[in-house]
Amino acid sequence: MEVAYFFPSCVWLEKLNFDLEKLKQDLDLFAEKGRLIERSNMAGLQYDNYLNADLSDAILRTFPRVEGKIVKNPFVYMWVNRNPKGARNSRHTHITYTRNLLLSGVYYVKVPKDSGRIRFYDPRNISIMNPPDNEYYNDSNTYNFVQPVKDMILFFPSWFEHDVEENKSNDERISIGFNIFSEVEEIKMGNAYNVE
């Protein structure tokens, strides 16, 4: 039977093949001078506005494109998350008051075992009442996990609520959150699904 997925909530997963040793060295330098911020971090450290042209370029080369659509002047805004043992990130989105936020994501630099998965919450509000279809077809799941590994990059919509489990390892977990801003050339209102 053909299945039509309407309004899917996508997380794109890819390997970036970035030079992690060089990046770690740069992040250690950044931790000495970077501006600490308080956003989703719970007992962890977040450093704002990380600038790394090589990483920005790699992200812009990799992010998912739609064939035939041009993304005008994309740029990447990055911040660094350093979660020691016991730290986690509370449930949040990446929504900003700048409306030209095309896509969000996270790149994993260091992920010790048991340092915390990322969890995405079902954005369909009605599903939280667990109607029978959700129980039957989805086992009543209201969230899904991704187990990150080093060099993994995730892309997801800015509105997709997510959090990070507590780091239960004795080692630090390091990731780089980012938003990709752009001017999308053309926005079509609605899409038709054609059943063959």
Next chain:
Amino acid sequence: MNSTFEIQPIFSSFLIQTKLDLDTKSIKNWIEESYHTNYKIPLTFDEDILKDFYLSLKEILDNLHLALGFSKNTKQQFQEAWVNVESRERISVPHTHPSADLICVYYPYVEQGSGNLEFINPNSSVEYVFPQTRDNTIIDTHNLFNSKLWQVVPENDLLVVFPSWLHHYVRQGNPNTTRMSIALNSKTVRI
């Protein structure tokens, strides 16, 4: 020229906070004496020590039921209840109680700093108009119309009642503090 106006809240969620004036010390002692290892303890609605708690709660839910506009041919019925005892690490994942209609939480004993009860606005679109993070916001005054989160500071003897569609969780507090709560699900049934 008249520039005065009234903002009408529409499509509201709700939250009730009230003290029950119960013998919290006896309830705390009963929990401590009865249970030593379990962190979630099911209740059966016939515990003698909780008799006044059940009576008070029933009266409040009956009044709330009418205030919410339910038909008089329906009523609230206790569905399930349990005691949460947490004194160590707390893993608090936002959740709802989908089988219930109303959720009640009562605190017989909480130590200061054990973590606030936090609610998430079910209208996620609000965040697009009023985006906010802890250090980067365009909001001066948080209110009913612009808040993504709403917090309750638990106190001894406090009862909290809210609709089951509200995602809620315990904000991370001091893991060395003790926190005892009684959760109860209520369901609307026909008489």
